């Protein structure tokens with residue numbers, strides 16, 4: 394009996410300790426209301442949205458798996474409910490899909506582009522060597538996929554999900570709340586660091602600039618643009634980044650046509666001085682330049698096919 398009681402009190406202590414840790418860890422996150430029933434949640438891995446519908450919460454993007462518990466505690470405290478009805482994965486990286494295992498176990502709908510699901514089923518390697526991802530168990534994969542557009546009912550309107558061909562990866566999607574004029578850009582737009590393309594899963598700098606073109610069609614003077622990480626921006630800042638990356642890609646094309654290597658492009662650093670507050674642009678330049686190699690017949694971006 395005494396042993397039972399001490400075990401019970403040990404369990405209670407662990408439970409309290411676990412809750413306390415969850416609460417402390419949840420402090421890594423902050424929230425800000427962007428519109429009625431739409432909260433921006435910012436944490437160590439960037440931005441997500443919690444759209445509070447009448448019958449549960451829709452999450453736009455996840456957090457890395459190691460932050461999942463703390464994040465879900467935060468969302469529950471913020472929204473006053475544990476009922477999450479759907480999560481949207483903007484691409485296959487851990488920062489977007491890290492909630493899937495926990496939410497799949499609760500029967501939550503996990504929405505992604507078909508290519509994102511496809512990548513998650515496979516072993517992904519960087520340049521044939523470094524393993525970036527091992528196959529996700531089937532029960533934790535996105536269970537609602539689409540190819541071009543998908544409409545998700547929300548508060549009498551819709552959340553429009555749209556595909557951006559070969560940008561950061563080949564499965565990127567945005568989420569646009571048309572009635573509230575809030576645009577979650579997906580992984581192409583960052584406002585606190587250089588973006589990069591993941592050339593191991595068909596990210597492409599030409600498609601990355603196309604994604605900016607595509608998002609630009611949705612952005613107007615009143616749009617709240619939510620990047621995957623960094624501060625929320627409006628049209629002026631969005632347009633500035635759009636122009637910056639478009640020009641930079643043209644300079645990289647010029648270096649490609651002079652037969653420069655990726656190492657030479659990083660050393661030449663055509664991004665120098667453009668956004669010093671974003672830190673080192675090497676990964677953007679290196680991966681972006683290498684992503685040309687699989688697209689040398691893309692005359693539209695390269696100014697004519699490469700000889």
Ligand SMILES: [Zn+2]
Pocket residue numbers: 484486488561580
């Ligand atoms: Zn990513």
